[in-house]
Amino acid sequence: MKKNSHGWRTAGSKLVYRNRWLRVTEYAITYPNGRPGIYGVVEKGPGVAVVALNRRGEIYFTRQYRYTVNQVVLELPAGAVARAETPLACARRELFEETGVRARRFTRLGRFYTAMGHENAEIIAYLAEGLDESGLSHANKEHDEGILGIEALPLARIKQLIAKGRIRCGITLAALNLFFTRKGR
Numbered sequence: 289m290k291k292n293s294h295g296w297r298t299a300g301s302k303l304v305y306r307n308r309w310l311r312v313t314e315y316a317i318t319y320p321n322g323r324p325g326i327y328g329v330v331e332k333g334p335g336v337a338v339v340a341l342n343r344r345g346e347i348y349f350t351r352q353y354r355y356t357v358n359q360v361v362l363e364l365p366a367g368a369v370a371r372a373e374t375p376l377a378c379a380r381r382e383l384f385e386e387t388g389v390r391a392r393r394f395t396r397l398g399r400f401y402t403a404m405g406h407e408n409a410e411i412i413a414y415l416a417e418g419l420d421e422s423g424l425s426h427a428n429k430e431h432d433e434g435i436l437g438i439e440a441l442p443l444a445r446i447k448q449l450i451a452k453g454r455i456r457c458g459i460t461l462a463a464l465n466l467f468f469t470r471k472g473r
Contacts, residue, residue, distance in 0.1 A: 295320030353434035388425030392418030
């Protein structure tokens, strides 16, 4: 039995499900109180979220359908880092693929985990500035996501939407929090 931190122990594991984006592994564990149990973990590689700020003080969002919640939602451009790709290269790619926008400057805002109770995915948030909006497109370049449109929203409107519970994507909310905190806005 493998001893983990803080009294947790792992007796074994088995792969339950796998596709090209994630794995689900079930671990046989012993809790710190000595009781046996199982722990399911969604294992995903790192991802990025991009806060693309234009010269008018607006941030770009995608409006897209999400099958998991059967809703159309506002999200920042985001995605998974490919195997041979750096997070920065992924941020550049995702911004362009989802919006058609390119940026001259990227600044790392910070990192966060999405759902530590069951998932190990870490997201790296970037601020993109010096935008070239000449390729702005209302249809994503991959044509495989449910992107229905692109919206550039002013900061005050974003704060209103957050306060009203209209922006509900956790990755988007966490990345915007890093942006507003670091930029003092």
